[in-house]
Amino acid sequence: MAIDKKIAKEFENAVGAEYVSTRPDVLLTYSQTASMAVEPVIPSAVIRPANAKEVSQILKLANKHRIPVTPRSGGSSLQGEAIPKPGGIVVDLLRLGGITLYENLRSVTVGAGVTYGELDKFLAKHGLFLPVYPESSLVCTVAGNVAVNGAGVGSSLYGCTGEMVLGLEVVLPDGTIIQTGSEANPNSPGPFIRYAFGPDLTGLFIGSLGSFGIITKVSVKTFKRMKYFDYNMYGFDTVELAEQFLIEIKQNDINGLFTSIYSGEVLDLFMDMLSEELGFPPFEHAERTVSMTIGRVREDMLESDAKLAREICERLGGRVLNVREMPQQEWEGRFWNFVRASYIHGWHWRTLYHHQTPTNSHKSVDIIMDAMDKYRFLGHTAGFQSGHSSMNLYPHLYFDPQDKDEEEKVVKAHQEIAKALFKSGAVPFKLAEFWKDAIEDMDEYMDFLKHIKNSIDPNNIMNPGVLGGI
Amino acid sequence: MAEIDLDELIENLLQCRRCGICRNAVYEERGFDGVCPVWKNSPGFETSFMRGRIQVALALLEGVLEKTPENSEALFSCTLCGNCTEICAAEFNPADCLEEVRAVLNDIPNDVRDAIAEKIIQFDNPYEKNRSLKREWIKEVGFEIPTSGEVLYFTGCTAGMKLPTVVISAARILKAANIEFAVLEEEPCCGSVMLRTGKTDEARLNAQRVVSAIQKSGAKKVIVTCAGCLKTLREDFPKLGLEIPEVLHITEILQETAACKKLKLKPVTKRLKVTYHDPCHLSRAMGVYDAPREVIMSIPNIEFVEMETSRETAMCCGAGGGLRSYDPELAKKIAADRVMSAHEVGAEIIATACPFCESNLRLGAEQINSSIRVADIVDLIAERLM
Numbered sequence A: 001m002a003i004d005k006k007i008a009k010e011f012e013n014a015v016g017a018e019y020v021s022t023r024p025d026v027l028l029t030y031s032q033t034a035s036m037a038v039e040p041v042i043p044s045a046v047i048r049p050a051n052a053k054e055v056s057q058i059l060k061l062a063n064k065h066r067i068p069v070t071p072r073s074g075g076s077s078l079q080g081e082a083i084p085k086p087g088g089i090v091v092d093l094l095r096l097g098g099i100t101l102y103e104n105l106r107s108v109t110v111g112a113g114v115t116y117g118e119l120d121k122f123l124a125k126h127g128l129f130l131p132v133y134p135e136s137s138l139v140c141t142v143a144g145n146v147a148v149n150g151a152g153v154g155s156s157l158y159g160c161t162g163e164m165v166l167g168l169e170v171v172l173p174d175g176t177i178i179q180t181g182s183e184a185n186p187n188s189p190g191p192f193i194r195y196a197f198g199p200d201l202t203g204l205f206i207g208s209l210g211s212f213g214i215i216t217k218v219s220v221k222t223f224k225r226m227k228y229f230d231y232n233m234y235g236f237d238t239v240e241l242a243e244q245f246l247i248e249i250k251q252n253d254i255n256g257l258f259t260s261i262y263s264g265e266v267l268d269l270f271m272d273m274l275s276e277e278l279g280f281p282p283f284e285h286a287e288r289t290v291s292m293t294i295g296r297v298r299e300d301m302l303e304s305d306a307k308l309a310r311e312i313c314e315r316l317g318g319r320v321l322n323v324r325e326m327p328q329q330e331w332e333g334r335f336w337n338f339v340r341a342s343y344i345h346g347w348h349w350r351t352l353y354h355h356q357t358p359t360n361s362h363k364s365v366d367i368i369m370d371a372m373d374k375y376r377f378l379g380h381t382a383g384f385q386s387g388h389s390s391m392n393l394y395p396h397l398y399f400d401p402q403d404k405d406e407e408e409k410v411v412k413a414h415q416e417i418a419k420a421l422f423k424s425g426a427v428p429f430k431l432a433e434f435w436k437d438a439i440e441d442m443d444e445y446m447d448f449l450k451h452i453k454n455s456i457d458p459n460n461i462m463n464p465g466v467l468g469g470i
Numbered sequence B: 001m002a003e004i005d006l007d008e009l010i011e012n013l014l015q016c017r018r019c020g021i022c023r024n025a026v027y028e029e030r031g032f033d034g035v036c037p038v039w040k041n042s043p044g045f046e047t048s049f050m051r052g053r054i055q056v057a058l059a060l061l062e063g064v065l066e067k068t069p070e071n072s073e074a075l076f077s078c079t080l081c082g083n084c085t086e087i088c089a090a091e092f093n094p095a096d097c098l099e100e101v102r103a104v105l106n107d108i109p110n111d112v113r114d115a116i117a118e119k120i121i122q123f124d125n126p127y128e129k130n131r132s133l134k135r136e137w138i139k140e141v142g143f144e145i146p147t148s149g150e151v152l153y154f155t156g157c158t159a160g161m162k163l164p165t166v167v168i169s170a171a172r173i174l175k176a177a178n179i180e181f182a183v184l185e186e187e188p189c190c191g192s193v194m195l196r197t198g199k200t201d202e203a204r205l206n207a208q209r210v211v212s213a214i215q216k217s218g219a220k221k222v223i224v225t226c227a228g229c230l231k232t233l234r235e236d237f238p239k240l241g242l243e244i245p246e247v248l249h250i251t252e253i254l255q256e257t258a259a260c261k262k263l264k265l266k267p268v269t270k271r272l273k274v275t276y277h278d279p280c281h282l283s284r285a286m287g288v289y290d291a292p293r294e295v296i297m298s299i300p301n302i303e304f305v306e307m308e309t310s311r312e313t314a315m316c317c318g319a320g321g322g323l324r325s326y327d328p329e330l331a332k333k334i335a336a337d338r339v340m341s342a343h344e345v346g347a348e349i350i351a352t353a354c355p356f357c358e359s360n361l362r363l364g365a366e367q368i369n370s371s372i373r374v375a376d377i378v379d380l381i382a383e384r385l386m
Ligand SMILES: Cc1cc2nc3c(=O)[nH]c(=O)nc-3n(C[C@H](O)[C@H](O)[C@H](O)COP(=O)(O)OP(=O)(O)OC[C@H]3O[C@@H](n4cnc5c(N)ncnc54)[C@H](O)[C@@H]3O)c2cc1C
Pocket: A033, A034, A070, A071, A072, A073, A074, A075, A076, A077, A078, A081, A082, A093, A112, A133, A134, A135, A136, A139, A140, A141, A142, A143, A144, A145, A146, A147, A148, A149, A150, A151, A152, A153, A209, A210, A211, A213, A214, A215, A216, A338, A339, A342, A463, A466, B019
């Protein structure tokens, strides 16, 4: 139901009437996101503020009237994170633009509405990049990805998005605007260090799924844009050897910018779907195949890394496949090819992003494959290195959008998979609702999280329930 | 348009994964600097770009949303420019699907749509009661033009009635290129706007009349100057099961003549910076990108510059898909935005190859008090004929 007219008027006074909507068609379009097989919830209003001040006024009003608030940026999240709450409002943050470069500080500040595509175009002009690209970079905002602590192409070397963050401007649930990191000092020349003024308050909001406040600006690190790349694939007859290869790549400081691992079946599936379109030549892959883009700013460094990678592969008994097309398309086509791969088959899917250690990553594959066998779904899972010693796994379970039974089965399978993954040692980088029933023996941790939530947001207006059910 | 299979349409619409990439993707490598002109130039709620339009369409088709004019606004506040289709990674064509949805849901009241269709049925054009005005320009060309012959110039309503300079220029160029041509005595409207806005039955009947008039003229080749006419005659008529001779846009003809230097053109006296706006129906829809550019560049002393978005990823002028009638203010705003892009690259002229784009870009230029000249390519060429 649309929000009370008087309250709507108050929001209109805050942001201007044209940026508040209670129209049924508009509300309907905010009831869903890119998350599939999630029940839509119609909000009571949608508000599109232009800046932190307006966001602050909105949150003050929401608090006054005890209205749940769902922050939303690109609306591309996949685990139900930006689905509104009944009676709640959606705060659409895409109007918060602006990019400020601090070239000497090697950092950049962006408004909450800035997408990765926009930022990349800007930084490329300066020979720079923010080297973590979610596969949804054309739609998702940097702030949205900070809010989910995402990862993506580039994470194999640089870690998750959270690792890039130097500071945040955040509007707290009571409307207070705070700044974290070095910029907390009003005299600071800009963002240059995150860990300042005591505990890491920036970290509190990374992966918070909008449940602690609304991020209005993000300051992140920038790096010199790499120019030299080596693309290659490495085949291994056993899972263990492939996982050992991943570890040694890291231990030898080889700059694997994007290092993915595929099981034979999944690679077959991808090749079937994409080889013609993306020009992958046929090649003989193995039980496990690693596809790696090594990136460097200097050619001599690249040559040394590439040579060592080949040597390690061969020493472990693997085969250097000398196939460059696939890793090259992963890196150069990072803005689009993954999305295409996700949609080309026509199925809808649900995912459960998580991290594993390299030597545990096959467990995720086994769990997903078992579930697919049990429930007779199609789907796949693959992973990429996502930091110091972690792998990001992204299982997709396919279903027919017109088959409600199949959709329900996927949801049920998901719950089982989440439990099994958790037991196998996996960690969800965002504690989205999908995971809440899977987490066991973490009561103290969850209590502490609740405690923090209660003290920041005593009326629990901010995206209630989204953070592991809190 | 062939009969629409509703099940297939819904299946297609469900291919949308709600990723949202069709909103404002900036993808430098492929030339995207934003996607949806409506989202960019409106208050920007989800209903203003394809992701939301599809959700609304599904909700209307499935009866979740009541079929009211207000609730169907998202279906019509779209220029059908196809930029969303260009970037969409899913296995369907969102803009084409939306056009089909308009047809399937054409029982939802829409006064603007109905009024245009009514005018076309009554007067053979969407503008004037007096249909003979469409041939007024002939008095000005200074030579005879027959009403039948092997090559037919199908002038289109917008150029014929609103921008006669385009038709006059085209006629002069064809003459200069030694191409003998005819113009119909009573030229019906091609019916593009009926097809775009979902008046399929009316469009079908109208198309039959157009084809019969063309056949009677003895034409073996049809030349058009309007991108909307081109797409309708070349692409939509065959889909309606109608046979029509070869249809060419005048720039496709001029591409050859310009390349062979058959047309002698005077150089512009001072170096002139010209940019080109791709009409969606000529470019993304029909794949004609190079011909207009080559024609412009054939004018001696012209410096050709591209705007930030061009060719496959060009932003739309805001006129198409019935938007100019449905929401004139929005259409103008989008045009003004496009004119700004021309300014950003320092262009003195923004050339285009569609009278509908031209007239809307002019309105956009007026809105921002721009002194830029908006011109059809044929005008630029005709002015330089020796
Ligand atoms: C095809 C596809 C591929 C994807 N690939 C990846 C991938 O490789 N890596 C990855 O990490 N994700 C991926 N995703 C998921 C999604 O893109 C990310 O979750 C993304 O970060 C969401 O950003 P958004 O701007 O769309 O945020 P939204 O979806 O709008 O919101 C996401 C969450 O953040 C909160 N939020 C949004 N903005 C703010 C703010 N300013 N302040 C506080 N809270 C906020 C919301 O309340 C919600 O909880 C993919 C999605 C798609 C559709």
